[in-house]
Amino acid sequence: MAVHIQKRQDYISWDEYFMGVAMLSGMRSKDPNSQVGACIVSEDNKILSMGYNGFPKGCSDDEFPWAREGEPLDTKYLYVTHSELNAILNYRGGSLEGAKLYVSLFPCNECAKAIIQAGIKTVIYDCDKYEHTPSVIASKRMMDAAGVRYYKYKRSGRKIDITV
Numbered sequence: 001m002a003v004h005i006q007k008r009q010d011y012i013s014w015d016e017y018f019m020g021v022a023m024l025s026g027m028r029s030k031d032p033n034s035q036v037g038a039c040i041v042s043e044d045n046k047i048l049s050m051g052y053n054g055f056p057k058g059c060s061d062d063e064f065p066w067a068r069e070g071e072p073l074d075t076k077y078l079y080v081t082h083s084e085l086n087a088i089l090n091y092r093g094g095s096l097e098g099a100k101l102y103v104s105l106f107p108c109n110e111c112a113k114a115i116i117q118a119g120i121k122t123v124i125y126d127c128d129k130y131e132h133t134p135s136v137i138a139s140k141r142m143m144d145a146a147g148v149r150y151y152k153y154k155r156s157g158r159k160i161d162i163t164v
């Protein structure tokens, strides 16, 4: 008689998988203060794109500034591309209509515009450390108006350990 072998039970969930991929992408960031990662997923759970915050192509990580304070031209803010925008721009396959975005930090107002216009319908975020800033308040206002759903990722507490 055939022996029935049960499937593994401790496999990671879709949410752990996609937020894990977003966080892993963020580990590529050179930003000394905030490493942000994003992962765009189709409605049927296929990964479409990933991104992290960094300077645009050709703009050297060693020459452009990483400072948070000082003259505007001497800070990172005028130069850095956010993880969500990078993930949207990295996708060359066509439409993102109806897609989901996993991101380790709540999207700012500029990313919210790109998310809405790209047709992304759901945002799953981890940290919301800038929730009281005008940028994030405006972001939520726009996503509410545009019908983009957003919800906080529920951390499972599972430690995902990969040795590479």
Ligand SMILES: O=c1[nH]c(=O)n([C@H]2C[C@H](O)[C@@H](COP(=O)(O)O)O2)cc1CO
Binding pocket: 031, 033, 034, 035, 036, 052, 053, 054, 068, 076, 080, 081, 082, 083, 084, 105, 106, 107, 108, 111, 130
């Ligand atoms: O949605 C976002 N996505 C994103 O990639 N970022 C990036 C831009 C900067 O490199 C960094 C924020 O820097 P800081 O926390 O030091 O202000 O995170 C920042 C936001 C703001 O919410």
Ligand SMILES: [Zn+2]
Binding pocket: 082, 083, 084, 107, 108, 109, 110, 111, 112
């Ligand atoms: Zn942004």
